[in-house]
Amino acid sequence: MDILTHTLSGVAIGTVVSAFADAGIKQRFSIVLLSGFAAALPDVDAISLWSGFDSTIGTLFNLPHSGSHIYFAKYWYSHHAFLHSAVAAIMFTVLIGIMAYLIDSSLKGFRKMSVAASIQKNRLLLLGSFLSFILHLVEDMPTPASTWGGVDLLWPSGSYIGGTGDIWWWNNYDIFLIVVAVIVINLTLLLLGKVISFDIRKFTVGVFILGFSFAFLQIKTRDFDFAYTGHTAQYDQYEAKSKQIQRELLGDRIYELMERFDKQLKIYF
Numbered sequence: 001m002d003i004l005t006h007t008l009s010g011v012a013i014g015t016v017v018s019a020f021a022d023a024g025i026k027q028r029f030s031i032v033l034l035s036g037f038a039a040a041l042p043d044v045d046a047i048s049l050w051s052g053f054d055s056t057i058g059t060l061f062n063l064p065h066s067g068s069h070i071y072f073a074k075y076w077y078s079h080h081a082f083l084h085s086a087v088a089a090i091m092f093t094v095l096i097g098i099m100a101y102l103i104d105s106s107l108k109g110f111r112k113m114s115v116a117a118s119i120q121k122n123r124l125l126l127l128g129s130f131l132s133f134i135l136h137l138v139e140d141m142p143t144p145a146s147t148w149g150g151v152d153l154l155w156p157s158g159s160y161i162g163g164t165g166d167i168w169w170w171n172n173y174d175i176f177l178i179v180v181a182v183i184v185i186n187l188t189l190l191l192l193g194k195v196i197s198f199d200i201r202k203f204t205v206g207v208f209i210l211g212f213s214f215a216f217l218q219i220k221t222r223d224f225d226f227a228y229t230g231h232t233a234q235y236d237q238y239e240a241k242s243k244q245i246q247r248e249l250l251g252d253r254i255y256e257l258m259e260r261f262d263k264q265l266k267i268y269f
C-alpha cells in the first residue's frame with residue numbers, strides 16, 4: 001500500500017488513542033504525530049530502491065548485492081522483511097519508551113524516576129505507536145505476493161503472511177478517502193469534546209471500527225484478482241485495471257480529482 005495511506009492510517013489510530021488521554025492538547029498532538037510516524041516507518045526498508053543506495057549505503061556496508069536485488073530478495077533488511085514484523089514493532093515501541101523515559105527524567109534534572117512510572121505516564125503514546133506500526137503490516141497483506149509472498153510478520157520465522165493480491169500496490173483511492181474520513185470525524189469529535197461533555201472515547205473507537213470494516217469490505221470486494229508471484233509482465237495492465245475499478249467506485253468527478261492529486265505527489269499513490 002502507498003506510504004500516504006499508511007501514514008494517515010497511523011494518524012487515524014492516533015485520533016482514537018488520544019481520545020483516552022486526560023492531559024491537554026500537547027499530549028494528544030504528540031500521540032497523533034508519533035502514531036503517523038510509526039505507521040510510515042516500516043517502509044524505510046524500501047530505501048534500497050533509492051537511486052543513490054549502491055554508491056552510499058551499499059558501499060559503506062560493503063553489501064555484495066545491488067539495492068534493487070536487495071529490495072526484492074528475502075534478506076532481513078529487504079523490503080517486507082524484518083521492518084515488516086511484530087518484533088520490529090515491539091523494538092520500536094521499546095525504543096520510544098526509552099526515549100520518553102530519558103526525556104522525562106532529564107526534565108526532572110535526572111532525579112530518580114521509576115521505569116514503571118514512565119511507562120504509566122506514556123502508555124498511550126506507546127500504544128498508539130505500536131498499533132500504528134502493526135496496522136501498516138496488516139495493510140500490506142492484501143497487496144500481491146510478488147517476490148516475498150506477503151510480509152514477514154513473524155520474523156525471524158521467515159513465514160511470510162498475506163500477499164493475497166486483493167488490491168493493487170497503490171491508487172487505492174477509496175481506502176485513502178475512508179481513512180481521511182475517519183481522521184476528520186474523529187478530530188471533529190475531539191474538538192467537540194472540548195465544548196460539550198460526552199464520552200468521546202466510545203465515539204472515536206466506533207468511528208475507527210466502522211472505517212476499518214468499510215475498508216476491509218472494499219478490499220475484499222474488488223472485482224479483480226491482482227495476485228501474482230515473482231515479477232509480472234502484466235504490471236501496467238494490472239495498474240490500469242486498478243484505476244478503472246477506482247473510476248467505477250468513485251464516479252468520474254471524484255476519481256478525476258483524486259487522479260489530479262495523485263499526479264501532484266512525488267510518491268507512488
Ligand SMILES: [Zn+2]
Nearest residue numbers: 042043136140
Ligand atoms: Zn510496507
